[in-house]
Amino acid sequence: MLNKKHKISIIVPAHDEEENLHNLLGKLIPVLEQHIETRDFELVLIDDNSTDCTPAIVDELAKKDSRIRAVHRTDTPGFGNAIRAGFKNAAGDIIIPVMADLSDDPHDIPKLVRKIEEGYDIAYGSRFCNGGSTDGYPLSKMLANRIFNNTVGLMFGIRHKDITNAFKAYRREVLDAIGIDNIEASGFDLTVEIPLKAHILGFSSAEVPVSWYGRERGEAKLKLSENGHRYGMRLLKMFIIGNLVSLRDLFGAVIKGSWIRLLLAAIFGFLLLAGIFSFSGFAEIFEILLKVSLGYVVIACIMIFMTFILRTWRWSVLLRTSGYRVHNDTAMKSIMFGWLLNYLLPARIGDVARGMALKTTEGTPLGISLSTIVVERAMDMLTLALILMLAIFTVSSGTSLFWIAGGALVVAIGLVLGLILVYKYDRVIQDRLGGRFKSLGKSILALKSGLHNLYRNPQAIALCLILSVPIWFFEVSSIYFSAKAIQFELTPALAVLSGIVAFIAQAIPTTPAGIGVHEGTIAGVLLLFGVDVSTGTSIALVDHFARGVIIYTFGLVSAVHIGFESRVYFRTNGELYGIERNSGNISEKIWRRFRF
Template sequence: MTSGNTYFVSCIVPARNEEGNITSVIAALTPVLQSVPIIRDYEIVVVDDNSTDSTGRLIDTLAQNDPHVRPVHRTTSPGFGNAIKAGMKEARGDILIPFMGDLSDNPHDIPRLVERIDEGYDVAYGSRFVEGGALNGYPKAKMIANRAFNNLVRLAFGIPFRDVTNAFKAYRREVIDEIGTDTLESIGFDLTVEIPIKAHILGFRSSEVPVQWTDRTAGEAKLKLSRNGSVYGKRFLNLFIHGNLVALKDLFRYFVKGSWLGIILALVFGLLILAFLFTLTGFSTIFSILATVSWPWIAASCIAILFSFVVRTWRWSVLLRSAGYVYPRDILFKCLMFSWFLNYILPARLGDIARAAALKTTSDAPFGMTLSTIVIERILDMITLALFLGVASMFVYKASFVYIEAGSFVIIAAMVLVLLMIYKYEETIIRLFERRIPSIRQSLVLLKKGLDEIATNPEAMVLCFILSIPVWLLEVSSIFFAARSVGYNLSFVYAATAGVVAFIVQALPLTPAGLGVQEASITGVLMLFSVPSALGMSIALVDHFARGLVIYIVGLIATIHIAFASRWFFRKNGKSDKELDKTHES
């Protein structure tokens, strides 16, 4: 169903030596463009790109017989990209659609592209690789290269669509105007990647439409795989660097505020703790232990940590669903990894708040509701850790565990109290903070609504608690595997106890990534079990290395995806740098 709007559509047809196709292209486009109610007017901008055959004369003849055909003749710098740019400069439509001059695109797909723009999207990707799309006569070598490059783009930019390289797309006029044809650098087929990715970076909304593609029946193909491989590679690298400079800058300005001096001092503090531990345990001894590590065991540690995040994602999705909200798990996983990545580069524990904000910037999730599910997660985590410590105490009792256990229950009680205070004194809190935080009313209303929904679904809470157990079993398994990697047969109970204590201690935001704090906690606990300090320190370092490896690599990829997926949010909110500063000041 359309909105009732109608559009002036410009089809831009690049034509270099297409005398065998161009008449058929116009004949195929015309009846489709004339018969679609949503298209009130149209033009077919045919770009004669330095043709050496009769293409130019044919276009002029067609234009004399049909005022909808607009010829553009180019006599310099031939190239598919230059032809499309010239056509876009001449185009007058509300919607611009490149259409191949060899008739490989299907004109009957144009109405669906226009309808997708009418639904509110700025770019409609014509995709040959989704259900309803089709390819006929596509060369195998090009297919392999196409899929490899498209999957690389999807991974690097977080674009979910399967056919970024297809030239057959519909662009809202504003997209091309804001990008600017003069700023487009591609002269060849890499323009098919440059325009949509730049639109993605600017925050325009995109969608995907199935289309049909059929190999040409006349003329010679212009896309040569051997010539364009390096061109696509350079264009990808250029866009990736440019896109990240823009996207990550906005993302980190939104999440990271405060003095860099404080971050540096926290890092130095963590390094001083490590230096003290090395001095205490003996650097040469630790180095000799680490020189013989078993990498397969380190890989096992990394796998355990990665799977713990998979289970965390499952648990979070259950909580969100019980609160009445459903989001794709891949988005939830990326938000989760982004939050841990942020915690691993900053001393303050901003991860939980950042996770809720990331889900808002990528999926428009209500911030207050999301934060309530994360607080419940933290309560479940602390209950699980306290339970683990209680079970461990049954096997190896230490008086110091009593204090740690008591501390964990204090944290649990504090979290529950905060939720109860917010729930009971909502209006009082709103009156106190509404002038400084205008959105607080909506956030607290949604938080209460989320809590009410969760409270009516005890089965979901039971499942979340059950899922918390494998989360932390996988987490402490990393320490168990780290011990194996240095050749020490550490009891799983000891590993679990050291892990629980380390995780509880790291609730205090002292250093980025718990640097030094984690090593001191694990080493100290293992010493209680008669593990030599140098060996305990080595185990802690290997465990921390494995965690860092997973969080920095997977977290960085997730952060890049979150940054690109958030572009629409920054565009929608129109936040300039000064506006972002004001937001954080308030």
């Protein structure tokens, strides 16, 4: 929030706008004078290589009113160059570009300023959010606008609906952090470059509904045929730079430890897989996999995806019961991001990453996220143990696999007891570890509050336990359809048995994505019931492939979105691109590396 009295700079780029300037100021100045938020203002009129009477009109208006500043440009023309000149000449604390053709409604300016005063760094003027409107917007431009803005939102995880509208309010600090000389766009693609650079640097933003009116006089300057390629290339460049910056910060916050150890674990997994291949026969497995039915592989992928929908539902219920409501799409992206890391690294770092994702995007305390994840794990182990026992009774009551079911039950009980101990002996834990971990007290306090809320809502716990059953039904269904993909009829009971044992075995992380462990466990269990090793290994490989398709595809998309959505958190609480946020001009150091 701005603590000092602020000055508003209105920047008006004008190229051959002799028919509009007097009318614009006649409407603009009374509105600015009327509202207390905008009374201290200046108008920076940028004559951009005009060939009509615009230069003379700009000078005339500046002579009549000391609040108007005239700037004449005679070098390379372009909307972006004109706006950049306006930024350099603006003296205000809040800077707002306004189009000279009267397409922007002056009455929306105070709304943008009030949004900045609420504490946001950027206020997006949105024509397409609730309350926004357009009048006379050409159909071709409307179609291009919606396609492009939705693409930007999908790529960067921005929920605003009109990112490319030039009508925005910026705090001066935003432009100073970006560096006006670092702005590269000379045309209308500047409306993409500035907000995305601000987003990458971690500035907060909100959208304000505004009205837009079609030009009545003069010629439109934005030509789709001329600017489409520029917009596309600018978007691609910002996406590449943004990912290099945001993913480095995000992964750096959750991945600790030696990369050599991680590499050795991956090598061990592949060696284990190679050993299974040698035992079962490379040629036999290769021959089986050549006959894979892609249709059943797709069905297996759908089964895996369904588990994540149900997992999101279950986790959202636990979080909401603990006192924290989050967006369902953010919850699902956090889960996918966590599974991605579990599939990349030989440790349960993905569970911590899931909690960090919610903390950096939604502000959910890490203690709440981790406690609900532990509750999930206890529910999973309990469900797996019960399903495994039923499957064992169906196939063979005398099998030694009962020990594995018993182990799962022990793990479930241990997780619950661990939460109870933290809840009961929180002061002891803080006294012993509080000196080493400064934020431990807040985390335990949040954990206790969340567990207390869960304890008071047994209906929510019951719902989550019920949801755990279809989650694992879809998990083992993938194995069943993976068998069908290689033309092998696997009984549902054996699919359940082999799948559950494999999932329990991977509860102890040894290799990234359970490479080798997944294949070895499924093939080993099926071998006990007469399925040859090559067939069992092939089933496990198809199942593992289906899981990888879903987890790597949606996990990478989720990582990108979370990386961008967490920028405000890292700017406020951490580091940006490994540079302390108070150590000079951050953006200059960032953009200098990526100028191309």
